[in-house]
Amino acid sequence: xxxxxxxxxxxxxxxxxxxxxxxxxxxxxxxxxxxxxxxxxxxxxxxxxxxxxxxxxxxxxxxxxxxxxxxxxxxxxxxxxxxxxxxxxxxxxxxxxxxxxxxxxxxxxxxxxxxxxxxxxxxxxxxxxxxxxxxxxxxxxxxxxxxxxxxxxxxxxxxxxxxxxxxxxxxxxxxxxxxxxxxxxxxxxxxxxxxxxxxx
Numbered sequence: 064x065x066x067x068x069x070x071x072x073x074x075x076x077x078x079x080x081x082x083x084x085x086x087x088x089x090x091x092x093x094x095x096x097x098x099x100x101x102x103x104x105x106x107x108x109x110x111x112x113x114x115x116x117x118x119x120x121x122x123x124x125x126x127x128x129x130x131x132x133x134x135x136x137x138x139x140x141x142x143x144x145x146x147x148x149x150x151x152x153x154x155x156x157x158x159x160x161x162x163x164x165x166x167x168x169x170x171x172x173x174x175x176x177x178x179x180x181x182x183x184x185x186x187x188x189x190x191x192x193x194x195x196x197x198x199x200x201x202x203x204x205x206x207x208x209x210x211x212x213x214x215x216x217x218x219x220x221x222x223x224x225x226x227x228x229x230x231x232x233x234x235x236x237x238x239x240x241x242x243x244x245x246x247x248x249x250x251x252x253x254x255x256x257x258x259x260x261x262x263x
Contacts, residue, residue, distance in 0.1 A: 068243075076243045080209060084201045084237055088127045091234065099234055100130035102257040107134065107196075110260075112228050116193035118144045120159060120227075123169065123177045128198055129232040136165050146187050149178050150215065157215050159192075161185040189219060195229040202231050202254045206263040207242035220249040228252050235259075 068076075091099075107113055119138055124131040138145050139162075148157040150173055160179045162168040172178035179185075197216050201209040208231055210216055220226050229251040235258045253262040 070245070073243045073245060077209060077212070080239070080243070081200050081212065084209075084239070085127075087236055088234065091127065091236075096127060096234075097130060099257040101133070103129055103232055103234075103255050104134050104137070106255050106257075106260060107230075107232070108137070112194060116143065116228075118146060118161075118187070118191055118193050120146045120148070120189070120192050120195040122196060122198045123147050124198070125174070125176045129234060131196065131232070132165065134196070135162075139163070139165070146192065147177075147179065148215075149184070150176070155213060155215070155218070157219050159187050159189050161187050189223055190225070192227045195220075195227055197229055197231050197251060199231045199233060199237070201237050201239050201242055202233050202251075202261075203239055203242045204261055205241075206231075206251050206253060206261065207244050207248070208251050209242045214247070217247055217249045221247070230255060 121131050121135050121138065123135070135145055135147070144161055146159045146161050147169075149160055150157060152173060162179055162183065162185075168179050168183035169177040170180045197208065199208045199210055220229060231251050231254045233254055233256055235256040238254065238256060238261070250263065253260060
């Protein structure tokens with residue numbers, strides 16, 4: 064947060080950016096999103112940090128986000144343990160559950176986002192994670208992240224004694240000059256788009 068900005072001004076700027084970026088992202092055709100998502104997946108699998116990680120947290124994509132379905136399925140095929148979030152909206156926090164099969168273990172939850180079925184929940188301590196793939200609405204070259212406003216990932220990361228490598232997935236059009244931040248916003252370690260890898 065800039066010294067000359069009030070909290071309310073920063074919150075208003077965040078809200079404006081969310082609306083603007085989501086509107087632009089929603090205009091991208093499903094075919095183009097699929098093509099760009101594939102390029103992002105390939106760039107992710109080239110990372111040494113992916114190859115050395117044992118337990119990965121991967122968000123389950125929703126609507127016009129970078130698609131993570133193939134990332135999850137391919138990671139499982141490559142012998143990785145994959146953990147996905149379960150959102151507790153009353154407590155405003157994330158719980159994590161390991162999945163073994165994308166198609167069999169997941170079903171639509173709140174707002175239609177796929178989450179593990181009750182019978183497929185396998186809770187895991189977030190302290191065991193080696194790598195986190197995080198969603199976001201906007202990012203900048205300093206690895207600041209603008210989420211959807213609920214603070215779920217900021218709380219998850221802030222609650223860890225040691226934060227694992229955390230990477231945001233985004234289309235290039237979601238990378239902006241500067242993301243407005245508050246004191247409680249947690250920086251991530253890198254961003255992967257269809258065009259590049261950004262690391263702080």
